[in-house]
Amino acid sequence: MLAEDFVREARSFQPGPPRPQLLQLVAYQEARLPENEEGDDQNAAFRSSVLKALSKKFSQEDRPLIRFLLEQEIVYHENAWGIFESIRFCGALLFLLAQVEDVCLLWEAKTVNFDTMCGFDVQFLVGAGVAPTLAYLQHIKEEWAEDARIYLEECQQAGDFQNLERYREGLRASLPEPA
Template identity: 40%
Template sequence: MSIDLDQLRTSFTNTALDEADREEALHLLLRERRDGDADLLRHLLAQETAAHQEGWGVSEALGLAALLLAECGREDDVWALWEAKNASFDTMAGLDGFLLFPAGIAGTTAHVIAGEDHPERGDLMTYLSEYLEYEKLTDEDIREHMAGLRSHYEG
């Protein structure tokens, strides 16, 4: 199937996408992402996450979906990104931790702290704290990492 991105943007919840279709859609979104594509990206990341819960490795599509969603800059997306990172042993090791800061360090961390009722809050807080302590990241580091990853996918 050749993806019609404009059609997919309006009907993604009713469109069956296999692995190849999702990868094609994500590569199109890499070049043509719009401000309103966050819901579509969340949907694609959720599908990739589910596929990785059943398999081995880390696909390019999962990494790309996580990057594109993180680039949207919405603090609430940290939960979907955390779920993707936790899909399997391989995704925990293979998806970069810097993707867990879609709204920067302060904004994302504050959002997680405020998410008292979220069942993953404790585990995510522990991970973020340990990751920041080990990596000594700044928001500029995160932006540079994301730009490097984008460059990898564009190349």
């Protein structure tokens, strides 16, 4: 199946989720590499292709699928070294959709390993705006939310969010052109 066909079929189920058989094509699937003990994700390349196809034209209706793809990237990054562009791509799409409720999943992606902590842009967490995100986190009485709020406040004080609209425009400009 081509990535464009996957996106078209996934969208045919909206507003509900795509059928499980379809999601299996992009779900994390560990594959042991014969030359070493490190695991790999046999669906990573296709998932990346789906993200690129999806990003040509996406909307709020695509949000559940993008969240699912990010969840799979998180699992992949729990089992791999480094950071792959596909996790950043998911973060960028959710940032552009700007739903404050996504901060939990985005924080999980940011903190999944050392490399994502360094390479997953903190701006992805505040797509809905810095003040609304901090207010949302303030009301969640869980340790992760407190950690995220403190981290975001430190980033705000450091000036990491001063040019958030320019950052948003840069992300939009970097997406593939619609077909």
